[in-house]
Amino acid sequence: xxxxxxxxxxxxxxxxxxxxxxxxxxxxxxxxxxxxxxxxxxxxxxxxxxxxxxxxxxxxxxxxxxxxxxxxxxxxxxx
Amino acid sequence: xxxxxxxxxxxxxxxxxxxxxxxxxxxxxxxxxxxxxxxxxxxxxxxxxxxxxxxxxxxxxxxxxxxxxxxxxxxxxxxxxxxxxxxxxxxx
Numbered sequence: 001x002x003x004x005x006x007x008x009x010x011x012x013x014x015x016x017x018x019x020x021x022x023x024x025x026x027x028x029x030x031x032x033x034x035x036x037x038x039x040x041x042x043x044x045x046x047x048x049x050x051x052x053x054x055x056x057x058x059x060x061x062x063x064x065x066x067x068x069x070x071x072x073x074x075x076x077x078x079x
Numbered sequence: 080x081x082x083x084x085x086x087x088x089x090x091x092x093x094x095x096x097x098x099x100x101x102x103x104x105x106x107x108x109x110x111x112x113x114x115x116x117x118x119x120x121x122x123x124x125x126x127x128x129x130x131x132x133x134x135x136x137x138x139x140x141x142x143x144x145x146x147x148x149x150x151x152x153x154x155x156x157x158x159x160x161x162x163x164x165x166x167x168x169x170x171x
Contacts, residue, residue, distance in 0.1 A: 042103065044107070044110055044113045047096070050093050050095065050120075053095055054088075054091060054092040054166070055166060058099060059100060059103075
């Protein structure tokens with residue numbers, strides 16, 4: 001079985017602080033319009049190995065972005 | 080060499096890769112490298128699927144060949160809990 005995927009590089013999910021090399025940093029928008037959304041066009045970079053992709057819900061490290069919000073059901077213990 | 084759960088897990092993971100690369104290819108139809116990886120994954124998945132079905136029976140009620148007698152009526156079916164492998168404790 002040939003290894004066609006590379007291990008994760010960079011820090012997906014942290015790209016706002018450390019721009020991952022796999023995410024195009026398209027900072028210049030020409031003729032920008034109001035009320036339009038602009039999304040960087042994905043470029044193929046590395047892929048997770050299949051089992052890792054299944055666990056993380058994506059094959060693309062740069063799209064791995066787990067929700068780490070507060071647990072709404074959490075109640076601090078009272079003493 | 081393979082046990083059933085391990086084989087099913089590998090196959091599920093490859094099928095998941097194929098679906099995710101399919102979504103990418105829908106918007107990047109001219110990405111030769113991605114297409115190449117997609118084709119390699121689909122080929123590997125097909126190999127594992129036929130190996131699995133030969134050893135453990137049909138994964139589909141149609142599309143799969145069956146030994147005699149008709150194997151599909153055997154429990155467990157793919158949607159039964161006991162049929163499936165567990166990633167418990169392995170989620171990220």
